[in-house]
Amino acid sequence: MKTRFPLLFLLCLLLAGPFTPAQAQDSPRLVIDTGGHQAKIKDVLFTPDGKRLISVSNDKTIRIWDVQSGEPVRTLRGQMGEGDEGKLYAGALSPDGRWLAVGGMLADNPHDGSAIRLMDLQGPADAPVRLLQGHTNVVLSLAFSPDGGRLLSGSGDNTARLWDVESGKALAVLRGHTDHIYAVAFSPDGGRLVTGSDDDTLRLWAAPGRSGTRARLVAELTGHTDDVSAAAFTPDGNHLLSGSWDKTIRLWDGREGGFIKELADIGYWAGSLSVSPDGKKVLVSCGGGGCSSNPEKVFSLPSGKRLLRFDRHDNIVLATAISPDGRLAATGGGGDHEIILWDLATGKVRHTLVGKGSPIWSVGFARDGGGLAWGNENTQYVFFDKGPLQHRFQLRRAGLSADRKGAALESGAPSRTALESGAPSRAAPEGGAPGSAALQGGISGNGAAFDPGWGGPVEGEGPMNRHYLRAIETVGATRIRTANGQVHPTLEILENGQVRHRITLGPTDGYDHRSLTLTPDGRTVISGKMGGVLTSYDVASGKKLREFTGHTGDVWAVAPSPDGRWLVSGSADQTARLWEIETGRPLLTIFAANDNEWVAWTPEGYYTASLNGGRLIGWHMNQGEERLARYYPAERFAKQFRQPRVVAHYLATGGDLERAIALANQEAPRQGRVKKTTATDLLALAPPMVTILEPNDSPFTTGQSRLDLIAEARSVNQEPVKEIWVTVNGRNPGQQGERYPRDKRRRVRLDVKLALDPGENRVAVYAKNRHGQSEPEMLTVNRAEPRPDPDRPNLYLLAVGVSDYANPYYRDLDYADDDARAMARILRGQQGRLYGRVSARLLTDKQADRGGVLDGLDWLLRESTKRDVSVIFVAGHGQNDGRGGYYFLPHDVEPGKLRRTGVKWIEFQDTLEQLPGTRWLLADTCHSGGVTGKPSPTGRGEADITEALRELKEAVGGVVIMAAAGSREWSLEDPRWRHGAFTKALVEGLEEGLADFPPPDRRVDIKELDLYITQRVKELTGGRQHPMTEIPRMAPNFPVALVGAR
Template identity: 30%
Template structure:
């Protein structure tokens, strides 16, 4: 293929369509949601010629590359983005050899006033070139089968074609009277396009230009959307957005061949069409049957006999045939999946966002707006989230303090707000933008205002219909409500977030994103001050553009935890309805000396693993790892670490001079265990550690001899009897002893030896605990497992720093006598082997003395200890600011009772003879909820670099 040979050389050349931008993308960091999956509609998908890689382009401004066999995300391609629409991706294509990914949409207009096509190197994620100067958004991209040409179908500006050997413009056609959404090449030098002017056009493409061969109005609908050539090029199928029809044309003349059998297709559309490798015609879209939104597949050259294949309940947006005869598809959900040739499900990736599309009437808010509830599923209860206690729980029936949105009021009659572009107030139209659609309504308690949620905005109107304010929304606003006191508007968005706005002027105050798993969440203010559940903080982060010609960087929130993790600011945001006032009050409470945070001046390094590639098989334990590291702010690189399954196996201090955007390429030799592993590389500069670059590798060598059994080291600490009698608890000492005894029974089972040090009650002084931490750090080798158990009181000081209270704590001298969690963090970071930390320190009581209840919030601590740099699997007895419960009938705290039961075998739900930490997590979660009737919710933090592993044997 000429593309494979020539592109890298020619990308260094300039052409009329590859020039420097007149402007630059926004330099300020842009806060984004990041879940490891798209958070908005997947517009298009593409695959390489061998069906190894799948690329997805989305309205969420990312293009993602996946391993089509395993569903593993291999790379996130991040073009420069801006605010509002800038950066939304409507199209994607891939070179046949899989080396390059092309994506475009609303791309570059914000600074160029023209649009661009971005060319990414798939393996590295580098943006290697732009094709600029396009007069309209790019709705679809297609690469010819031989990799010679790239075509772009645009909005009302026709089609453009480039020769990929030198990226020169071959030609185009502007004579279009509508938006074009479809383009397809056959294998004979032809290009076909579909346009909303009702026509399909056929071109001959050569190195000297494109020539129109035929043009026809297509029967079946007025808005042809997608088209596809049959494998032999003799047939061209066309799908429409305005009718549930498919038309088949002659692939060389565009004469009508007929229409397939669409029995039962009586609604929606079949806008997406494709031909399978065997010539079968495939069609899907917004057609809904009793099986959801299926794909209809017709026998080759028949179009009468068919089968309908399930894809789920969500409308299908795009189809892409696979070389093996299967099919990849993308949906509105957003979700992508693979159907095998026989119609059975292959790989699928589902969204991590909650779907609020049916929540308009079941989106509940209390009087202050600080407690909300939203439907868990259409048939199963509600999730209730209370901001003051950070309490997320599943409830069967909403509590009386929660109210649904008011959609009726005396003198206020609103109609046409459920999926309409013409909402009416007392028969008069409410002002919207052209093509803007209303989806949700809430009337304020005083009946003086009403709020609409639309496809683009949150809008407030007076009772007379006069527009008061509008605030752009990140996605469709499926539900809105107003707090009972009328001060705040709350809106549920298509990107899975819930956001609070000031009723007075629509200013955004606070955002909340609950993961679809029902456990993780993150809260943040517009400036990025946040609080998060364990495992939740990296679901947001900052997109930082690197100019128009480089890929953007993304920095997870955890990289700036020290300055942006501010639960105190989040606490005050809704009460003050002003972020600046909340920040000032929180800083004053801390003493006023608080660092001003900056993402741009505190960026950590960025690391990319160049080899091995994700999913590679290895047959020798000795491997050379090649990686690139750069420091976006120009700071020197001070350390590089390699980790295997979360454990550090190599570290270097190269003292590399910072080179800004230009990376330094390094390599390191490591010895891997003879099994499947997770390999990670991280680097440090003065701003802290990078997010780790991670690949999963498969052992393909001979079955290795079983390694010698590891040793287990346990440090169990429990303090219930304090020098300060007001702090006394009943069971922490017994909890520590019971856990130590349970793990002692593992000697000769999973571990060759078990060594335990137990510190309870009066013996658990600060000095003794520090000595115990030194012991377990020194004793544990990289082949061993370390477990630290901690039960007693813990408290945050006024600065948010967390302390464990040893038996001899003097609350008036907390810094001197309390144990800062920084000491535990340092120990865990330096332990060479696998580490598990069990913590139960959120007990009730007047911790800070004389009527003042100490704030105890472990979320930040858990996220810190479970970060890749520390590498511990953290089990916590409760989440947020819940109390941990203990009862005489249990003879333990609820958490320890479940923990001991679990490691003794009850967590082995698959009867494998071993208990892994994920099995234990599931058992503890369900058992504690059962014991406490839902009043206590244990939580677990797991580093992304650690795979599941056994911790006990039955």
């Protein structure tokens, strides 16, 4: 038997250590939210109307998606703990769409076994969760009866149970299987049940009645020669299909269980089966055994003729579903844990539902101790070298190796000025560790050298670089390997070519060795394993030293620091983590999204991040097993926990939080002092919970011009609700919300009439207490317009570009003025097309003095109306004042007189807050997106616009922000482009129409433009510049240009 579920309930308990009651574990914990799944997807389920898709995953989340748009609608989280507690392995939806059942590792102690959670999807968001308890091991499969009144569950305890949904009582326990039950199903009339097991058999049962009759075994179905992984009845109930790890699909009599035929030899282990509503097709997925070359397949029933191959996934797929109308298939799996919606007849992809991360296959530690690197490609198929290093993360400061001028890259290839490529080496480094003091703990004042953050692409040819230390295979006479040189349960430690120790794993300690390294002194070996298990062993004795607890997915890569004190690891959970080897203590977790947003955090929750990186993590707050958990993006508590200098000093002091805060406070102005906050403190700070009571459907279409909205805000702690308010398409619709005095009001209501715009309206309701505001509760309303409005909106543009500064001190830009001219030309070209009138105020060089810029902002406020689009484009230098303020530098700025001669960023922020209508900011201020602590191209001063943009998006809702470069990057310009890379991409995307992605519709919307700019700037600069964009959830997608011939 192949072990599909190696980390059983026993492993969950062993790794968790001594039992602690759940109520003692309810301190909030930071978790990643990439917008998609991060671990195996176990089930996908269409709602009865086909409008929603529900996905259930090992990552402990349930996600609900809109089928038409592919957009996420809602994420459900339940009680969870460290390690495996809370992992989901099965899901089922009642035929009426009301009840969602999920099962998995849901026990909180070794006595209760594993519960099934039953959630009412049609009830209020905070409705209780019902628990069905009785299984003594993990629940692996679930199915509702056709009438929705009964639920069938299969478990790792080798039994199946039949439950009454209304009462929650077990109607029957089905015994007889001798191994885990991964497949259960009801016949269409509810009279038959089937169970499929890892004992290679299926069992067909006569369902018991509610009057107390027992389930009766009709037949034992034998013939498969390996685990039975899937089973499904045809809609008429006449046939039963089964899928197995023996790589076959078998067809059986659905009423008596007789074998009919082998329907197909599929060439891989069957992962999941779905039968179309008309009973003419069966979809089977690859659950292992060569999925990269054997895609999902569709067969005709009952002939077994292959109709279609679907090859868009690159790894195992354990979840399939077919829509109620039989047109769409949903398959969940692959290396990125994606869900693909595709046409069942043609294989054409409709949507790919996927998060922003990717598994990490390779890691390295900079030999100077200054940073880490990792890669997301598995290309080498060599145990110690699975793929190239692609991305850098800086731990301490280093000088930039390029300036904005002369940044052209030949043929788009990355520059190799700072690093030289070299031959890979898996031997220990010779001599000392250059710069190894970078992470020495307890060195007072060393935090000034630290500046943790994104470092850009790894430069240098080849999969490895001599400036990075990878996994060490050999130190002197000591060598490590697995028994077969690949992933294997046995690790061998050799001395002078002879095996000295063998360490063989089982289902309770990681199952197999997936990555290995020696420490540079050859005394310790570290092994990464399945399921997030990471362990160190003593080379001399072969005994286990300690566990490194934190990863939740297979650990595919490990590498030590040159001094042997620290370890970096990379995992299928899409994170890289920094550890202290001697103690196993975590120091830093890093997640980098594929859109170049990133976040890094300490175990206590203090973090540093890119512009939108705070959205990638959040605080999970358990509410007990009978309630859904609450979740707050980390941005909600940014005031307490977004502390880059604390993170820097935390690394410098080797993880001493108290000292890190004290050192950060010595550097900070009084108003910026950090007060120590623990995760438990967040329970008292949490903002109110918002619920929209009426209307209770979203999205929906109306012919009315006004909407009656009733919403409620409820305090979740002792803090009273201070205010509740609503926005439409990111704008305040006129009323200023209901404000409440600081009294004992814990539950308040908002009842308003809202004016709707023609077309899509995104309505968002917020509430706040004195500590912060909630996430928006949203609904989408489409207002049908009986007659199209012939009047186009007007557009107002303020375009500012300064290259020729009055003071030579700042004259090192060539094309900022040309960038502003290009933006004005592009948008003026839309007059009479997308917009009725385009009014542009262009300020370049001498025109762009301080007074001119401020006058331009006033002009925008005077002219723009609710129907219009307002655009601000700024290109030139920016500078911080050392007190948390940021300034745009106009033509007449004077060194040393920033406050009097610069334009403070708050001027732009205030203007955007007051502007009605659609608002769009484009910022290219030389360090756009952030280069904290780096010298400007002139070598004078610092410029970091990140905090200014962050404050803008938090203070002013609904503004689309585009920043020219990512964190720690130059905003590059080149004589060949006669523009900055950012504006070059804007010209191509809007003026040349290259952002009109297939299928072309001769218009470019903001999301298309964002995608084109992101891809094109990366291409133009050889991966050295990555624009960042903020498109608020509450703002609808909108067109920015019509392209092609008039």
